[in-house]
Amino acid sequence: MxxxxxxxxxxxxxxxxxxxxxxxxxxxxxxxxAPNNGEGEVVVYKQNKGYSNIGQNFTADKYFWGRPSAVDYNAAGSGASNKGASNEEYLAVVQGRIDTFLLKNPTVKKLDVPIDLVTASASGLDPNISVASTKVQITRVQKTRKISSEKLNSLIDANTEHPFLGIFGPTKVNVLKLNIALDQLN
The missing domain is CATH 1.20.5 (Single alpha-helices involved in coiled-coils or other helix-helix interfaces)
Known part of the structure; x- marks a missing residue:
């Protein structure tokens, strides 16, 4: 013993x-x-400091929207909602996000709303969305900014990040970088 x-x-x-x-x-x-001593990629735009590796909250019609955040985009406490897909409260939150998205994007059908625009990621801080999520928002951004859809499509293509070595990870778009590029067009 x-x-x-x-x-x-x-x-x-x-x-x-x-x-x-x-x-x-x-x-x-x-x-x-690592670059920036492991602090992440710092982005300074119009005297505002942000990080391209942390999701930002964009709600104005003139911007592309990113993923919702279960932690209100607070990097000090990342985390998911921890509610299951059958939880009624969670389903009501997701339905509210779908309704808001459809209200602001009336040309989009409910079945065409990408899942990553209405559900938060596991960390609640995902800075990226799918290419489909950007393309579905083009009409709203185009009407608000009076920019051609061709120009917006080429801007999305220019800001699309492809999988590492062509196989590791999804094709994605960093919302902060895309919106900064969008602001720089005007």
Whole structure:
């Protein structure tokens, strides 16, 4: 019994040092080699500072909208709603997002609303949306800004990020970068 207790204490101390000192220091060291010392990609536009790797809240009709956030875009506390797909409260929230989207985009049918425009990501901070999610918003942005759909399509194409090595990850559009490029057109 005494031997087992000593082994357990030693194992605890070793794991504490490993996971509370060595691992965090190694992750921090690798982050220092990354661009901007692991702080993410800082974007400064019109004297406002933002991060391209953290979702931003765009609700004006003149902008492309991103994914909803379960944490109100607060990067200090990321997280999902943790409500199941059959939860009535969750379904009501999603239906409200669909209704708002359809109200602002009357030419879109309910079945054509991409799922990533009405559901939050697991972190609640996803900065990217699918290409389909940008294309479905073109009519609203076009009417508000008086820009041709061809110009908006080419802007979306220019801001589309393809999978790493052509196979890892989805094709996506960073909403912040797209909206900054959109502002720079005018």
């Amino acid at each position: 005494k031997n087992n207790l000593i082994i357990g204490i030693r194992m605890t101390v070793v794991l504490l040092v490993l996971f509370m000192v060595i691992y965090p220091l190694s992750v921090w060291t690798v982050a220092q080699l």
